[in-house]
Amino acid sequence: MLLVADNLQITDPTIAAALASRNPEPVRALAKRCAAAGADAIDVNSGPLTRDPEAQMTFLVEAVRSATDLPLVIDTANPAAMEAGLRAAGPGTVINGFSLEPAKLNRILPLARAYDADIIGFLLTPRSHVPTDSTERLSLAVDLFQACQAAGVAPQRLIIDPVVVPLGWQDGNRQAREMVALLRQLPELLGFPVRTIAGLSNLTTGGGHRRQRLLLERTYLPMLAAAGLDMALLNIFHSDTVAVGRACRLLATDCVFTWEEVRP
Amino acid sequence: MLLVADNLQITDPTIAAALASRNPEPVRALAKRCAAAGADAIDVNSGPLTRDPEAQMTFLVEAVRSATDLPLVIDTANPAAMEAGLRAAGPGTVINGFSLEPAKLNRILPLARAYDADIIGFLLTPRSHVPTDSTERLSLAVDLFQACQAAGVAPQRLIIDPVVVPLGWQDGNRQAREMVALLRQLPELLGFPVRTIAGLSNLTTGGGHRRQRLLLERTYLPMLAAAGLDMALLNIFHSDTVAVGRACRLLATDCVFTWEEVRP
Numbered sequence: 164m165l166l167v168a169d170n171l172q173i174t175d176p177t178i179a180a181a182l183a184s185r186n187p188e189p190v191r192a193l194a195k196r197c198a199a200a201g202a203d204a205i206d207v208n209s210g211p212l213t214r215d216p217e218a219q220m221t222f223l224v225e226a227v228r229s230a231t232d233l234p235l236v237i238d239t240a241n242p243a244a245m246e247a248g249l250r251a252a253g254p255g256t257v258i259n260g261f262s263l264e265p266a267k268l269n270r271i272l273p274l275a276r277a278y279d280a281d282i283i284g285f286l287l288t289p290r291s292h293v294p295t296d297s298t299e300r301l302s303l304a305v306d307l308f309q310a311c312q313a314a315g316v317a318p319q320r321l322i323i324d325p326v327v328v329p330l331g332w333q334d335g336n337r338q339a340r341e342m343v344a345l346l347r348q349l350p351e352l353l354g355f356p357v358r359t360i361a362g363l364s365n366l367t368t369g370g371g372h373r374r375q376r377l378l379l380e381r382t383y384l385p386m387l388a389a390a391g392l393d394m395a396l397l398n399i400f401h402s403d404t405v406a407v408g409r410a411c412r413l414l415a416t417d418c419v420f421t422w423e424e425v426r427p
Numbered sequence: 428m429l430l431v432a433d434n435l436q437i438t439d440p441t442i443a444a445a446l447a448s449r450n451p452e453p454v455r456a457l458a459k460r461c462a463a464a465g466a467d468a469i470d471v472n473s474g475p476l477t478r479d480p481e482a483q484m485t486f487l488v489e490a491v492r493s494a495t496d497l498p499l500v501i502d503t504a505n506p507a508a509m510e511a512g513l514r515a516a517g518p519g520t521v522i523n524g525f526s527l528e529p530a531k532l533n534r535i536l537p538l539a540r541a542y543d544a545d546i547i548g549f550l551l552t553p554r555s556h557v558p559t560d561s562t563e564r565l566s567l568a569v570d571l572f573q574a575c576q577a578a579g580v581a582p583q584r585l586i587i588d589p590v591v592v593p594l595g596w597q598d599g600n601r602q603a604r605e606m607v608a609l610l611r612q613l614p615e616l617l618g619f620p621v622r623t624i625a626g627l628s629n630l631t632t633g634g635g636h637r638r639q640r641l642l643l644e645r646t647y648l649p650m651l652a653a654a655g656l657d658m659a660l661l662n663i664f665h666s667d668t669v670a671v672g673r674a675c676r677l678l679a680t681d682c683v684f685t686w687e688e689v690r691p
Contacts, residue, residue, distance in 0.1 A: 413594075427641070
């Protein structure tokens, strides 16, 4: 399981200011901290970038690239910004992401083919609603798969994000359990070992004290890992969650176990 | 998922001395600490008790019983001690446990019927070896189930212990993964929601520093919980593992989630 840092966000005032003043240093510094904290990849969440999207995304990606060679995940709903990000970041970059929403199907998904890139597909309805049960989730997974085929994107490029919902929602813990079951079912449903990603921070959005949120994060992550999750998008500065994520690799993958690999 | 304290062990010098001198206070004190730490039940591990087994087990159980009303799990291979423990502890006590070893089948298993008690069955070969793969484990589970039927013990009394093996074993992490898959398969294999228990301390036996062991424990427990584990036998003084165990209940069971229930 790869750990993808979700820390680089335009909603962070430091990053917003750096972008506005075109000062790469705060972006570089954050990217270096993510790498040092154990990130396997960094999500560059620029938001929609309504003004000057190409230049802004290019600035962000180049700032990160000048600090680290880690793979990047370009996280924007703006197709022009996405394309600029893919161009600036180079091969191995992941598109985050598309859904069955027509605008995404028409303008984001084709970029996976054009740039030969992995692409994250969200299990959301065409109107971007969270599905209500696992039947709907499975049906949406098939739709994403077929959308890839229709767009000439190899299904192996698809990384499904089942969209973790907050535990605080009325049926949040039922959905949390369904997510685990779904991760186990997807490869069989689609007939190949489709990769998956989950945004761990979503689980505790909107509630709880920091200690409560961290406890739930580090409890849920192994459940997802044991169900086959390939990539976890998380706050890479939550060091105990990261330690648990590393331990998941030892427990959920076919490595030769040695105590030396356990880094609490 | 219930948390069963594995702390009351004859290998603890304080407990051995208390038993030898028939001083109930150290036993009472430990039982109270287990209850305060969040135990849902206490395993009374007396060892084989070769001399005066009935009197010794009766002493231990009465000492614990005078300190707490928690359900007890009587953990001995000695049938006479087991029977004395069941008599002293009263209804709701769990037998820990039997296997396909002839001595256990003949002398421990019948006590489940005689005392109308739940009984833990180990997934071990008739010679008490750990099975080599999941095919053998599944076959042994069927054998345990059939042994219950043959002894007139209702299968609903059976609690299967798949026997966690140390990660340090040559194929330890493969076995750890198989254990998770097995827990998911058992109810379907046996045709009813058979209960399960796992000894978490076994995972890290024989290696690692304390911090490494704790990290692996609290990573593995949610994997087992998400696979349906009903009871975890663990060191109840590992407070972070216990917090994770409680969080597992919120994430893996169908309760109404509230932030108030999260106790880190």
